[in-house]
Amino acid sequence: MRQRVITAVVALIIFIPILILGGIWTDLAALVLGIIAMSEILVMKKKLLISFESIISYLGVSVMIIPNAWLSILPSYIDRMFLFYIFVLLLLLLTVFSRNKFTFDDVGVLTLGMIYVGLGFHYFTLARDLSLTTVLYALFIVWVTDSGAYLFGRAFGRHKLAPHISPNKTWEGSVLGSLSAVILCTIFLIFYPINSMSIVTIIIVTALLSVTGQFGDLIESALKRYYDVKDSGKILPGHGGILDRFDSLLLVLPILHLVGII
Incomplete structure (x- = not known):
């Protein structure tokens, strides 16, 4: 730790x-x-x-x-x-x-x-x-979703999300992690708006990106499991490789473009 x-x-x-x-x-x-x-x-x-x-x-x-x-x-x-x-x-x-x-x-x-x-x-x-706000929004979605999924998963997790790929993830952690991202990132965009999005649009887009980020994490987990490695690399001691840290963001950012924000 x-x-x-x-x-x-x-x-x-x-x-x-x-x-x-x-x-x-x-x-x-x-x-x-x-x-x-x-x-x-x-x-x-x-x-x-x-x-x-x-x-x-x-x-x-x-x-x-x-x-x-x-x-x-x-x-x-x-x-x-x-x-x-x-x-x-x-x-x-x-x-x-x-x-x-x-x-x-x-x-x-x-x-x-x-x-x-x-x-x-x-x-x-x-x-x-x-803008700095745009990239921070993407980062906050990933960070809040990951942190929320970890904390709520440990506290309330009972049902495994993808046991054959990532055995520690749970449905409870996933849902509550996304809910946390929606709440906190919506508050963030109210004070630092992007593209004059409405509250409803912010909620829908943030929920979509939060779920996308979790799929990014699972995709990279599947990649590592296929090649039978614990981490993608060792450049970040205690955290693994660059793919381990940016796996969610690598999917979130293209989808951010797809929905017309970047």
Whole structure:
């Protein structure tokens, strides 16, 4: 517990100023976090972090994350998705040159990983570019839902939510965690509004995002269980890896875009 607290304090000391500064600082932070998260997927796949497929994966996830302005130096007919396709094509060609030691299934996992991680952190930068309030709203949803689910689950949890994937989660914790997020985040947006949303809209959107965040957590738990690892990484002592800490946010932020907030 002491190690978890120390890691959390140090991480917040670094993370909060970056959020406040925004701009290039947030863009660089998202890029670094995305590459680390991609490396965690590669490690779970038992791929060398300096292999050809790993380097291509880093480039692919970077292309998905970086702001549009960074791509403005390229010819107009070359956009983000075209560059991403080139990196996927290189992975596909590797299946031929490696004589299927690197397989089509491997390409699928790495491609999905680049999209999953890349889009999540891309919308993180977009949320911060929109306003500090927007990215704080997304973070508060995740933090309050997680904390509420943990505390209420320990106090009142009786029925398992997904025992084969995450045996400690309960329906009671899940529902009360989302309810906590709806109440606290609605109060937050009343004082710091986004897009002039009505109270009813705030409640519906927050509930949707809270549930989405819990699915993000469960998806990453399923990923770890499939690869038989306890944590996605070890970069955050007591907390695991970047995917362990950002799993909910990687789904919440794209949905925040889908509902028209970012």
